[in-house]
Amino acid sequence: MTTDEHNARPSPPPPVRADGVSAVGAGFEPLGDFPAATPAGTRALGRSVSGSLTWVMGATLVNKSAAFVTQAVLGWLLTKGDFGLFFTAVAVAGLITVCRDMGIREVLIERGKDAYATYSGPGFWMALSYNLMMAAVMASLAWPLSVYVFDDHRLAEMLWIMAAGLPLGTLSAVMQPRLRMELRFKEFSRQAAASSLLRQGTTIALALSGFEHLSLAIPVVVVAAFDSATTWWIVRGRPWRSPPQTALWGGMFRDSKWLMLCSFAIVALDFGPALAIGAVLGASSEINGVYSFAYAITAQVGSLLAFNFQLVIFPALALLKREPERQCQAALRALRALMLLGAVSSLGLAAIIAPLQHLVWRGHWAVAVPAAMVFGLFFPWRISFGLTAAFQLARGRFRQHAVATAIEGLGMIGAATVGATLLPGVPTPVGIALCTGLWLFISRLGMTIWVFGTAGTPAREVLAATVPAWLIAIAGAGVAIALDRTIAPHVETLAARLADLRPSPGVARSIVDLCRIALAGTICLTIFVALTRTLLAAQLSDALRALPARLRRPLERFLLLRGDNA
Numbered sequence: 001m002t003t004d005e006h007n008a009r010p011s012p013p014p015p016v017r018a019d020g021v022s023a024v025g026a027g028f029e030p031l032g033d034f035p036a037a038t039p040a041g042t043r044a045l046g047r048s049v050s051g052s053l054t055w056v057m058g059a060t061l062v063n064k065s066a067a068f069v070t071q072a073v074l075g076w077l078l079t080k081g082d083f084g085l086f087f088t089a090v091a092v093a094g095l096i097t098v099c100r101d102m103g104i105r106e107v108l109i110e111r112g113k114d115a116y117a118t119y120s121g122p123g124f125w126m127a128l129s130y131n132l133m134m135a136a137v138m139a140s141l142a143w144p145l146s147v148y149v150f151d152d153h154r155l156a157e158m159l160w161i162m163a164a165g166l167p168l169g170t171l172s173a174v175m176q177p178r179l180r181m182e183l184r185f186k187e188f189s190r191q192a193a194a195s196s197l198l199r200q201g202t203t204i205a206l207a208l209s210g211f212e213h214l215s216l217a218i219p220v221v222v223v224a225a226f227d228s229a230t231t232w233w234i235v236r237g238r239p240w241r242s243p244p245q246t247a248l249w250g251g252m253f254r255d256s257k258w259l260m261l262c263s264f265a266i267v268a269l270d271f272g273p274a275l276a277i278g279a280v281l282g283a284s285s286e287i288n289g290v291y292s293f294a295y296a297i298t299a300q301v302g303s304l305l306a307f308n309f310q311l312v313i314f315p316a317l318a319l320l321k322r323e324p325e326r327q328c329q330a331a332l333r334a335l336r337a338l339m340l341l342g343a344v345s346s347l348g349l350a351a352i353i354a355p356l357q358h359l360v361w362r363g364h365w366a367v368a369v370p371a372a373m374v375f376g377l378f379f380p381w382r383i384s385f386g387l388t389a390a391f392q393l394a395r396g397r398f399r400q401h402a403v404a405t406a407i408e409g410l411g412m413i414g415a416a417t418v419g420a421t422l423l424p425g426v427p428t429p430v431g432i433a434l435c436t437g438l439w440l441f442i443s444r445l446g447m448t449i450w451v452f453g454t455a456g457t458p459a460r461e462v463l464a465a466t467v468p469a470w471l472i473a474i475a476g477a478g479v480a481i482a483l484d485r486t487i488a489p490h491v492e493t494l495a496a497r498l499a500d501l502r503p504s505p506g507v508a509r510s511i512v513d514l515c516r517i518a519l520a521g522t523i524c525l526t527i528f529v530a531l532t533r534t535l536l537a538a539q540l541s542d543a544l545r546a547l548p549a550r551l552r553r554p555l556e557r558f559l560l561l562r563g564d565n566a
Contacts, residue, residue: 062193066200067300072360074215075293077207083296084288086216087274088150089158094267095275096138100166101173102130103259106393107252108177110318116178119252121242124174126249131166138163150283158217165221171228175235187234194230199223258398261406262389268409269385270299273416273436280420281427287420290429294371298349298379313387317394324395328455331391335384335448336465337543340536342383343473344528350376351480351524354488355516358509370430376477378437380470381444388451395455404450408443415439468536476527480520487516533559 074083104123108116142159146152179188199219206215268275273295277288313334320327350373357369385408392401419432448466449459532540541561544552555561 063196066196070200070203071293071296071300073204074207075361075365078212078215079284080286080289080293081284082213082216082289083292084274084278084286084290085152085155085213085284086158087271087292087295088278088283088288089155089162089217091267091271091275091278092145092150092155093138093159093162094271095264096134096141100131100134100263101127101170102253103256103263104252105173105177106259107255108174109181110255110393110396110398112318113181116181119248120174120178120237121239122245122248123252124170124239124242125244126246126252127173128167128170131170135163135166138166146283150278152283154213155283157214161214161217162220165224168221169224169227171239172224172231174239175228175231175237178235178237179231191227191230191234195223195227198226255398258402261402262398265402265405265407265409269382269405269412272409272413273419273432276413276416277420277432280417287427287429287432290365290368291371291432293365294368294429294433295375297353297368297372298346298375313390317390321394321396324455327391327394328452328457331387331394331455332452332457332461332465333542335387335452335462336469336539337545338387339380339384339466340469340532340539340543342380343469344476344525346376346379346383347473347477348521348524348528351477351484351520352517354481354484355513355520359513359517368429371433373481374430374433374437377474378440380473381441381466384444384448384466388448391455392451397454400454404447408447411439411443412436465539469532469539472531472535473524473528475531476524479527480524483523484516484520487519529559533561537561 104127108119108123111119139160142156142163143153146155146159176188179185199222202219202222203215206218209215211218274283274288274292277285277291281287313331317327317331320330353372353376354369357363357365357372385405389401389405392398392404415435415438416432419435420427423431423435445466449462452462453459529540540559541556544555544561
């Protein structure tokens with residue numbers, strides 16, 4: 001039986017004890033109802049998704065702000081090699097464990113609200129058993145990998161600590177799907193924001209206390225325990241009271257095995273280059289550190305946007321599983337909005353990264369600026385991964401999604417290896433970034449066309465939904481960067497004149513950097529909005545629907561767009 005056929009079968013009802021309580025879902029209340037597939041239900045689902053995106057984006061803003069502050073502080077406290085070491089540790093941990101929690105989150109969501117009580121208890125015991133086993137494997141392999149492959153014993157310390165966090169996060173893996181299936185993203189987002197603040201605050205505190213590279217690993221354990229505790233407090237379920245029911249594990253594994261491969265591939269996609277560079281040049285080499293630092297800056301915008309978009313869109317699209325045409329149109333519309341937001345975010349960051357780096361690190365990370373610009377150019381395509389992943393998973397195409405993602409992830413490692421070994425001259429972070437960026441563009445565009453093609457959408461519609469927004473963002477960022485470089489030679493003169501009026505030269509230079517950021521950002525955004533309003537009005541309107549009504553409606557009036565206020 002294929003995976004798709006297995007997913008199409010109706011889920012069995014949960015066994016019931018003599019007292020009428022579910023034997024496998026003890027401690028869980030029934031899930032809430034979802035909007036019916038009627039015109040009124042469609043509007044209700046749309047409002048739910050829009051409201052969910054508002055909460056998720058709010059949590060993303062908190063997360064992004066906290067992460068940027070953390071990276072700003074760590075950029076002064078840690079060495080370039082520490083960043084490369086951490087990215088290598090994440091890659092090694094991800095590839096060893098294959099998939100945290102054995103993919104139980106997505107399995108529970110795809111099977112639906114009616115099956116949650118049946119599978120949450122056995123899913124908890126299956127995921128916990130797997131996490132404990134993988135923690136033991138990671139701990140045993142940490143030393144030989146660190147010493148004989150990556151030539152840095154500090155990597156073993158980080159892997160041992162990260163292994164301890166695996167079983168601690170199991171409870172949240174089973175609880176969070178319930179919040180997502182009920183579209184309770186208000187609670188979900190509050191918990192996520194608190195978790196992010198804890199992670200970043202702990203990281204900064206440890207770095208200031210002299211923990212160096214371990215300040216990046218210890219928060220993994222702290223946050224895993226916090227996520228499980230706070231998610232339990234919100235949901236109040238007790239899956240550990242359910243019997244393991246190992247007879248159900250095989251059915252869940254038939255789905256999760258593809259999610260495990262997919263998780264493996266996603267780690268390769270995001271952290272694989274650090275693994276390849278670390279194996280070739282050393283985990284704590286400066287090139288690995290600069291590449292990782294530049295990627296981390298860009299990913300603060302792109303990966304969070306893609307991940308959070310997937311959190312909301314996946315359960316929403318799963319509700320439309322029995323209406324494939326409607327599901328496909330919803331996914332295509334979401335792709336348009338996501339590409340618009342992703343393009344302006346990533347390329348907007350590329351436009352201001354040079355003055356931003358000087359404002360925050362005073363040239364300490366200037367070597368990372370060119371690589372960050374390259375990442376900003378190509379990263380909108382990485383953001384599209386969240387949408388295509390949600391679309392495939394919502395259709396039950398676990399195997400298809402896993403194989404496609406594996407191709408992308410392994411290709412990314414190969415591209416980084418080419419950049420680190422085969423490019424003429426000495427390997428550089430920007431050269432490796434170009435190799436991985438080009439692969440990202442080619443693979444993501446091809447995969448997006450293919451995914452939508454399997455649902456009957458012509459390639460031209462996918463190209464129209466993605467390429468124009470990307471090209472417009474490139475135009476806006478290009479003009480902004482060119483103008484910033486034009487005025488850059490005059491910056492020293494202006495800073496010197498301001499210094500005559502200020503007691504601190506640093507204050508004067510900061511004012512100049514802020515003006516450069518404001519000018520470049522304004523030019524990029526103005527060109528982008530003007531061109532999208534002229535050429536992509538419908539796509540812009542779709543993107544604005546993700547905003548709260550109080551913000552969306554004034555923007556629609558300002559841009560002379562006809563908003564659907566129903």
